[in-house]
Amino acid sequence: MPFRLLKYALNREYKEPRFFRDCQTPKKSYDAIIIGGGGHGLAAAYYLAKDHGITNVAVLEKGYIGGGNTGRNTTIVRSNYLTPDGVNFYDASVKLFEGLSEELDINLFYSNRGHFTLAHTESAMRTMRWRAEVNKHVGVKSRVVGTDEISKACPQLDISCSGKAPIQGALYHEPGSIARHDAVAWGYARGADSQGIEIFQNTEVQSIDVRDGKVHGVQTNRGYIATGKVLSAVAGFTPRICKMVDLKTPIVIHPLQACVSEPMKPWLDTILVSGSLHVYVSQSSRGELVMGASLDPYEVHSTRSTFDFVEGLTSHIVDMFPFLSNVKVVRQWAGMADMTPDFAPIMGKTPIEGFYLDAGWGTWGFKATPISGKTMAATMANDKAHDLIHSFRLSRFEDYELTGEKGAASVGH
């Protein structure tokens, strides 16, 4: 590497190839079009090519890849959900994540930390026991631990939380990890691109051509593209895409905000979540504390951030870690969380032939990136929902078969 560095230093042009081709002019038609160049859309493209040999695919991204919720989350990967369907699905995702750096040949900084969901009340403890038993039943490593074990893993934590909400115990989830979110998008983009899939940035879908209940193509700012299969993987923009095909969903959009502190020497080894105090926190490989809280309390379709959020979050962080009172917050941002009534995603086929949805990711989408890509690719290739996502189908609401995951959300909503 030093020789290459020297060569580039002396050369006026930087000839190192980019991660993926800079596609500008789309073809007249594709076998499939994926709307949304975030982790989910790019992963679906990657697995369409890799698992199913479908490479005549275009990924259309309105902004730049990974600029949506993939770049706006707190990068936590876990599978300690509440329903067996949820646990199985996210466990498959964790397993894919574990081998992903090698598969995509990019360092995802995948760091296994262990994940504590703190319980401050008796009822929270009951939910932790419930989740632990469901997890163990499905073969996922989760168990309820006491305060001694929490203190051992994180001696800096004030177990009494400044006397306001003493911690009674926690759900400890050994596979809980963090990963570099941008690298996940870049890795999948390169993987898809190298197999022939074309990625178009700054390409906005303006309308979707649906005739006789079937998708025929999409109109974009780069012209009309014919296709029989369209996947919408646009997180908080889902309602806008669904309006184009006149499809009603139960999704409502709330901003979800997060922030990071100034970098510190490594001191926080684990991931800590507190539903009662509305806090989740981990330390990134750069040394920043990555912190999030709960959803904004009402519907807004924008990524504005507020002072209320930092004020509320940091007061709880200081309850947990009084010594952080002098540490500065350096950045804050918001993503648009597409919330569903049962806190499970909406994946699979829709009443419109050839229109597939990968949506409703609310506050839990990043951790599902690999498995959502794999299962959506299978669903598109076979035009039949993958077994793992059957219970996340859109029609579950009409069938009154909801998948109740609210108890496994990181924080109360």
Added chain:
Amino acid sequence: MKLLKCPINGVRPVSEFIFGGEFREMPDPSKATDAEWAAYVFYRDNAPGIKKEWWFHSPSGTWFIAERNTATDEVLTTYLLGKKQAESTV
């Protein structure tokens, strides 16, 4: 601090209010089919734009309607259900 106008109590900080979701006309429960009822309970016209919404002023227990642009977070007007006033509010 963002402000919102309660039709009874006037302008108050938004932290005094609870969002009640989009206003929808309820179908007749005795006549609605399961599918119609599911559509009423779950499905929304959720694309951004000006929406009629339920809001609740918590200290006084007042439910009212706000017309709000969900893309820009601008409130156009607030009124009690059935008593729409033309004046615009904060």
